[in-house]
Amino acid sequence: MKKAYKLFFLLTLLFAAAALFAADHPNFTGKWKLNVQRSETSSSGVTELLIDVDHKDPVFKYTVKGMAGGQQIQESESFTTDGKPSRGSQGITVTASWDGPALVAVGTAGDGSMVFVSRLTLSEDGKTIARVYTQKDDPQQHHEIYEKQ
Numbered sequence: 001m002k003k004a005y006k007l008f009f010l011l012t013l014l015f016a017a018a019a020l021f022a023a024d025h026p027n028f029t030g031k032w033k034l035n036v037q038r039s040e041t042s043s044s045g046v047t048e049l050l051i052d053v054d055h056k057d058p059v060f061k062y063t064v065k066g067m068a069g070g071q072q073i074q075e076s077e078s079f080t081t082d083g084k085p086s087r088g089s090q091g092i093t094v095t096a097s098w099d100g101p102a103l104v105a106v107g108t109a110g111d112g113s114m115v116f117v118s119r120l121t122l123s124e125d126g127k128t129i130a131r132v133y134t135q136k137d138d139p140q141q142h143h144e145i146y147e148k149q
Contacts, residue, residue: 025081025098026122028055032129032146034066039144045069051146058082060096060103079105092116109136 034041034049041047049066061078079086083097088107092115096105101122107115118133129146 024101025057025103026101026126027057028053028060028103028120028122028129031149033149035145035147040142041144044142049146050149 030053032051032053034046034051036047046066046068049064052063054061058080059078060081061076063074063076065072065074067073075089077088077094079088079094079096081096081098081103083095085093085095088094091110092107093110094105094107096103098104099119103120105116105118105120107117109115114136116133116135118131121130122128123130127148129148131144131146132141133144134141
């Protein structure tokens, strides 16, 4: 009987710890629209973006639709948030991991050089995502704000 009690207690602690760990990481699932007025998009020519995110940690999938440079864009990607590298459709390797409540993704080219670094944070009320990123050819940080639809 004591062994069963100890096992039950240990399992309870394990699940409680797992729940606390999962609670530290926000879930980005939803449809998100770029707020162009609150974002820095001038260098990219982006005038409209709608992102549909399916986030079931550690799997993060998204589809982007919008306008950039006067042309329609659409892209779908998937990666994991556990620090394991994932190969994107454009040949970029994405490695994403958690830095507290922020999701940090680093994209690298085949030669290992940095292509981008992106940091996503979800507001406390869950209504906005802030994305701060830098790119290989533009080391200046850019900020984007996405609003839940």
